Amino acid sequence: MKQTTQQALTNLLRANSMTPDTLDGPTLTQLFLSQMRISLYGGESSIPMLPTFSKPFGALADGVPVAVAEVDDQEVRVSLVTFRGGQAQCTSQDSFPVPGRDYPAPLADLIYAVAELIQPLLDQAQALALCLPFPVDFDGKGDGIIRRFPGTMTVTEFSQQPVLAALQAELQDRGCPPLPMTLVSEPDAVLLAAGVQQPGCSRYVGLTWGSSVDVGFAAPGSIVLRWRGIPGDLMLFDSGLSQAQCVPFGQVDFSKDRDSYAPGKDLYLKMVSTDYLGEVYRLVMIKAAEAKLLSFGCSRDVLSLRWLDLDTLAEFLTDPEKGGTLAHFCREPEDREVGLAVGQAVLDRAAKLLCVGLASVLQFVGAGRDPKAPACVGLHGAAFSFPPVKAAWEHQVQTYLRDTLGLSVTLCYGENMLPTGAAAEALYSR
Numbered sequence: 001m002k003q004t005t006q007q008a009l010t011n012l013l014r015a016n017s018m019t020p021d022t023l024d025g026p027t028l029t030q031l032f033l034s035q036m037r038i039s040l041y042g043g044e045s046s047i048p049m050l051p052t053f054s055k056p057f058g059a060l061a062d063g064v065p066v067a068v069a070e071v072d073d074q075e076v077r078v079s080l081v082t083f084r085g086g087q088a089q090c091t092s093q094d095s096f097p098v099p100g101r102d103y104p105a106p107l108a109d110l111i112y113a114v115a116e117l118i119q120p121l122l123d124q125a126q127a128l129a130l131c132l133p134f135p136v137d138f139d140g141k142g143d144g145i146i147r148r149f150p151g152t153m154t155v156t157e158f159s160q161q162p163v164l165a166a167l168q169a170e171l172q173d174r175g176c177p178p179l180p181m182t183l184v185s186e187p188d189a190v191l192l193a194a195g196v197q198q199p200g201c202s203r204y205v206g207l208t209w210g211s212s213v214d215v216g217f218a219a220p221g222s223i224v225l226r227w228r229g230i231p232g233d234l235m236l237f238d239s240g241l242s243q244a245q246c247v248p249f250g251q252v253d254f255s256k257d258r259d260s261y262a263p264g265k266d267l268y269l270k271m272v273s274t275d276y277l278g279e280v281y282r283l284v285m286i287k288a289a290e291a292k293l294l295s296f297g298c299s300r301d302v303l304s305l306r307w308l309d310l311d312t313l314a315e316f317l318t319d320p321e322k323g324g325t326l327a328h329f330c331r332e333p334e335d336r337e338v339g340l341a342v343g344q345a346v347l348d349r350a351a352k353l354l355c356v357g358l359a360s361v362l363q364f365v366g367a368g369r370d371p372k373a374p375a376c377v378g379l380h381g382a383a384f385s386f387p388p389v390k391a392a393w394e395h396q397v398q399t400y401l402r403d404t405l406g407l408s409v410t411l412c413y414g415e416n417m418l419p420t421g422a423a424a425e426a427l428y429s430r
Contacts, residue, residue, distance in 0.1 A: 194378025
């Protein structure tokens with residue numbers, strides 16, 4: 001790449017907070033940490049800390065089948081989970097597009113979909129676990145009210161509606177036998193699953209990265225001053241990272257936010273969610289075309305795009321010469337260099353911001369400081385199914401968490417991590 005082109009590209013990436021000097025990790029980590037502390041100690045911040053009133057760990061019960069329903073902003077999934085020798089066996093799996101994603105729907109429609117899918121499993125199950133990625137205000141008695149849904153969903157009539165009570169009423173109307181039920185958050189389910197898959201670690205954290213983003217962690221309940229009556233032993237929390245506002249927005253982030261579902265909200269989510277990474281790349285490439293960093297043909301092709309998903313970007317980064325649409329657009333070597341540099345910068349920024357959020361949680365709970373006792377980080381979400389995204393994440397873990405901050409962590413991946421954790425929660429944490 002010519003020196004003038006390289007300099008212009010660097011200036012473009014700097015304007016979009018994608019260079020080291022605009023993405024200072026330690027400073028951002030302290031900003032996140034301060035927001036967490038404000039929230040945990042009773043103040044208002046953009047990162048709400050939500051206690052789930054769940055115990056971190058207990059003894060697994062082998063051979064007890066649990067019906068698990070997982071709901072996110074894409075679909076409703078159900079499975080029958082049984083532990084045998086500490087391993088989860090998932091059977092009778094089914095799924096359905098979640099109500100409220102492609103059309104407005106009341107909470108009752110979502111509950112109806114869960115009941116419809118899980119009813120056939122209840123004659124075999126001895127307990128039921130419902131797992132949600134949305135921020136939930138738990139009531140300390142096993143139930144909770146969804147605080148808000150993501151902007152990609154339009155769900156109504158959920159305010160002041162305890163979720164498990166609604167599901168229990170729906171199942172009762174269907175004549176289903178009453179079963180012990182529990183409500184568990186997605187990041188906490190991942191944390192619990194990591195404890196099942198890698199027992200014996202000193203501390204556990206659960207991180208989800210897909211269309212939604214959050215971190216679950218264990219901390220003393222007594223540190224939260226505004227919730228009286230919380231016992232002082234360890235309990236699980238959700239970090240509410242997706243709502244963080246203390247992030248270094250760039251030029252394209254402002255334009256994307258302006259045209260989004262909720263301008264000025266969920267800024268962190270809009271920079272790291274798998275729903276948006278392809279679009280961030282497309283908008284930066286448009287800026288590259290305007291700065292004449294691309295050939296006429298490539299610029300024309302890029303400007304013709306109206307939407308770009310992460311699959312298309314990942315395909316190009318995996319095989320720059322034959323990787324689908326973007327490889328066809330970037331046929332010239334110079335265009336390919338720019339396209340690859342922008343793609344890597346987009347993924348590196350997202351991975352760095354995820355590491356910043358994780359680092360703030362690890363530092364708050366004092367995990368990962370001892371090299372001989374690394375913190376175990378359970379990982380779940382669509383992002384880790386894309387090799388370029390996973391590679392960018394692991395690179396940032398090494399260069400930022402381990403080398404820069406000196407934190408010792410072990411990464412724990414698992415396909416069945418979410419139902420494993422949710423079922424574990426139903427079996428032993430109440």
